[in-house]
Amino acid sequence: MLSVTEASARVRARVPRLPTEPVSIWAARGRILAAPWRAGRPLPPWTNSAMDGFACRAADLPGELPVVGEVPAGHPRVEPVPPGAAVRIMTGAPLPPGADTIVMFEDARADGDRVVLPAAKLGDHVRRAGEDVAVGDVVVAAGARLDAAALALIAALGGAEVEVGRAPRVAILSTGDELVDVATPPGPGQIVDSSAHALAAMCRDAGAAPTYLGRVGDELAATTAALTAALGYDAVITTGGVSAGDHDHVRTALDGAGVELAFWKVAMKPGKPLAFGVRGATPVFGLPGNPVSTVIAFELFVRPALLAMQGAAEVDRPRAPVVLPAGYRKPAGRAHFLRARLDRDGERLVARLHPRQGSAMMSSMIGCHALVEIPADAEAVAPGATVAAILLEAR
Ligand code: AMP
Numbered sequence: 001m002l003s004v005t006e007a008s009a010r011v012r013a014r015v016p017r018l019p020t021e022p023v024s025i026w027a028a029r030g031r032i033l034a035a036p037w038r039a040g041r042p043l044p045p046w047t048n049s050a051m052d053g054f055a056c057r058a059a060d061l062p063g064e065l066p067v068v069g070e071v072p073a074g075h076p077r078v079e080p081v082p083p084g085a086a087v088r089i090m091t092g093a094p095l096p097p098g099a100d101t102i103v104m105f106e107d108a109r110a111d112g113d114r115v116v117l118p119a120a121k122l123g124d125h126v127r128r129a130g131e132d133v134a135v136g137d138v139v140v141a142a143g144a145r146l147d148a149a150a151l152a153l154i155a156a157l158g159g160a161e162v163e164v165g166r167a168p169r170v171a172i173l174s175t176g177d178e179l180v181d182v183a184t185p186p187g188p189g190q191i192v193d194s195s196a197h198a199l200a201a202m203c204r205d206a207g208a209a210p211t212y213l214g215r216v217g218d219e220l221a222a223t224t225a226a227l228t229a230a231l232g233y234d235a236v237i238t239t240g241g242v243s244a245g246d247h248d249h250v251r252t253a254l255d256g257a258g259v260e261l262a263f264w265k266v267a268m269k270p271g272k273p274l275a276f277g278v279r280g281a282t283p284v285f286g287l288p289g290n291p292v293s294t295v296i297a298f299e300l301f302v303r304p305a306l307l308a309m310q311g312a313a314e315v316d317r318p319r320a321p322v323v324l325p326a327g328y329r330k331p332a333g334r335a336h337f338l339r340a341r342l343d344r345d346g347e348r349l350v351a352r353l354h355p356r357q358g359s360a361m362m363s364s365m366i367g368c369h370a371l372v373e374i375p376a377d378a379e380a381v382a383p384g385a386t387v388a389a390i391l392l393e394a395r
Pocket residue numbers: 174175176178179191192193194195196239240241242243245288289290291360
């Protein structure tokens with residue numbers, strides 16, 4: 001059976017890079033920056049005070065100086081501070097001409113219109129123009145995911161709009177006669193199509209724009225027709241109907257819809273029955289139906305693909321070594337991905353496996369910090385051994 005590594009490589013070799021588009025910085029969170037963002041102005045833009053205090057000349061300190069004015073933030077003082085004098089200044093206010101040093105209020109003793117100031121080093125509590133970012137600096141690299149810090153920095157440099165990889169339009173199609181919409185009380189033998197909600201959320205987290213195409217029953221012609229219609233999107237995700245059951249039609253439907261199959265079945269647990277193929281430039285992921293398998297297969301294959309389509313430089317989650325106090329046993333053959341919470345023990349991360357690891361047990365994903373990976377060829381992990389874990393965002 002195909003290894004996870006080989007399956008990942010096949011996906012990556014086949015996903016296209018989408019064109020870029022401009023978006024408002026207000027809508028750019030989680031999107032992938034298309035080109036390096038260069039500073040067109042310095043930060044800070046002008047020399048200013050890092051403290052609420054008194055602006056003066058270091059050469060006049062220590063001393064008792066007359067206070068000759070006040071500089072609030074947003075109100076530059078153009079008049080120079082005369083030698084032997086001080087002005088009150090607030091954090092973020094431009095340093096007035098003549099002053100070279102700030103003494104913070106806490107170190108000063110004000111007495112009417114005079115102030116006693118201790119000795120200070122030239123330039124104390126002064127933020128120099130350009131000390132954070134110089135004109136021409138690349139502040140955010142191409143392919144970076146726009147997080148809070150990147151958005152703040154780009155905004156500080158006047159970026160009202162940013163060019164990002166187009167959000168992949170992802171079609172989500174659920175299969176199964178048993179599925180009903182969340183708003184419908186399930187009848188006998190029916191369950192809610194819950195995986196559609198996990199998939200839509202995970203797509204959004206990956207910067208993509210999901211559309212739920214609804215549910216299709218376990219019938220070949222209907223599945224083929226729904227799949228064919230879904231191929232107008234940038235990527236397609238189906239759930240269920242992809243294993244070897246009597247009513248699993250996704251694989252045959254992929255063929256009928258003209259999707260060229262790149263693989264079916266990956267040596268992993270959960271998530272073995274997983275089909276991937278392309279029609280033209282459109283990747284199609286036939287994810288397994290069990291909800292935990294769906295989520296893990298998305299994590300391992302779909303999320304990296306959606307990020308790559310947007311031009312992300314980094315598509316994999318970070319990994320870390322974790323201690324497995326309980327050890328683990330399994331037959332050789334498939335890699336296991338175990339849901340775990342992580343606790344710190346000094347410098348080490350300790351994985352506490354969720355007691356219910358069944359692929360249909362969605363409750364194991366709640367509070368799950370990491371997927372502990374037990375390699376395909378491993379049979380026994382000794383108690384206390386260190387293994388690799390994929391770090392998920394805190395859930
Ligand atoms: P399948 O792969 O179609 O045989 O489905 C495997 C298991 O996952 C069955 O118990 C299905 O009822 C369940 N399942 C399939 N699709 C979904 C879904 N969209 N939401 C929740 N459970 C599902």
